[in-house]
Amino acid sequence: MIDYSQVPSPCYVLEEKRLIRNLETLKKVEDKAGVKIICALKGYSMWSTFPLISKYLAGATASSLNEAKLAREEMGKEVHVFAPVYAKDEIDEILQLSNHITFNSFSQWMRFKDKTLKAKVSPGIRVNPESSTIDTDLYNPCGKYSRLGVTLKEFRPDLLSGIEGLHFHALCEQNADALEAVLKAFEEKFGNWIPKMKWVNFGGGHHITRKDYDVERLIRALKAFKERYPRVQVILEPGEAVGWQTGELVSSVEDVVHNEKDIAILNISVSAHMPDCLEMPYRPEIIGAGKPGEKAFEYRLGGGTCLAGDIVGDYSFDKPLQVGDRIIFFDMIHYTMVKTTFFNGVRHPSIGIWTLDNKFKLVHKFTYEQFKEKL
Secondary structure, three states: OOOHHHOOOOEEEEOHHHHHHHHHHHHHHHHHHOOEEEEEOOOOOOHHHHHHHOOOOOEEEEOOHHHHHHHHHHHOOEEEEEOOOOOOOOHHHHHHHOOEEEEOOHHHHHHHHHHHHHHOOEEEEEEOOOOOOOOOHHHOOOOOOOOOOEOHHHOOHHHOOOOOEEEOOOOOOEOHHHHHHHHHHHHHHHOOOHHHOOEEEOOOOEOOOOOOOOHHHHHHHHHHHHHHOOOOEEEEOOOHHHHOOOEEEEEEEEEEEEOOOEEEEEOOOHHHHOHHHHHOOOOOOEOOOEOOOOOOEEEEEEOOOOOOOOEEEEEEEOOOOOOOOEEEEOOOOOHHHHHOOOHHHOOOOOEEEEOOOOOEEEEEOOOHHHHHHOO
């Protein structure tokens, strides 16, 4: 158990014991179902733990050139890549780093087909099964007008030559029953082409390490699929299931002010350090705190930025908060930590100036090393 008094504030801190527990669960699914599980770096990219992860999982899946470099350098196992688009000036390096690459459209596939086949990387096409039970549109890759994956109506069997895999992603922190529903739609729409593939990637969103997840049901579903398509390799790429509940964000109270209610100002920021709380949105859990009215002393918790809306929410505590008190946010190691840096490893825009003499001056171009050093 973490001794938070030894941890600086603010700080993300992971407990290896909990990470190993998650990895053992994932390894159990791999072994019993005969599938590959790879770590989605968009959800968990703490590369200092990759040597440990590589002992359990088959590799990693990247969403950008930066993530592909990170996976190859620090995990050294299989590197799978999917991005909605690939930039012309990055595709050659991505292919050098990859074992599998999935294209989001047939136009991208045709644009880079020759390069991919020459590089001897296993190519796939992402499909949209148009089936999902995700409540939040922001996280629904199969929602109406989704740009992610090819629908059956837009599917081009005439362009499948060279394609070795199908990839879908339709879940978000969901249980095995949700996968079963998506698999039914996937097979109904694309079942004619599955036997012709070498692999099928079931994407992420499988909340395998959550306490109430039905692991045995997942294993049965995976085995049943493999019985129907015995020559097809099945791949899962969870991210949050790797980092789920493995660590916390340690913060401190810097001041307490009053404006009709008590407000504690912390040395962290929701917009800067927990942007997923705003996007989802959700109310992060704090160790030892309760809902408003549940405990004796109630506070609104705010961040240390000048943004008026930089508010975590209202919480109650057993005793009054004092300057220096630790506030420990639970389960902050997966998406929360990733989104404070370079989410998906996407390349940040360069910074420049158009000068008075009508010339462009490049001030700064962000590098892979800057992406890596923040993780």
